[in-house]
Amino acid sequence: MARGFDSKSVEYQQEEALRGRLEKKGRPLSEEERVRLQRRQTLRLARARTAADLARAASPAQQQMLGRALAALDAELKALG
8 A cells, every 4th residue: 555655646747747847837727738637647647557456366357357457557658649
């Protein structure tokens, strides 16, 4: 449980740092940029949860399903940039 919490905290801090860098450039984030950052954060959290579930999965069918879910999340994160 603590590992997952730490992971979420690190990801949140990374997103906040990125947001801070963009805002320091003299312009506030656009609505599109805010939505994109939120979507990326949501996908990263979902990926962390799925990876943790995969590590604990016992049955081959469950491992396979979680592996596909992880690949789909990775593809979506890659598409966001």
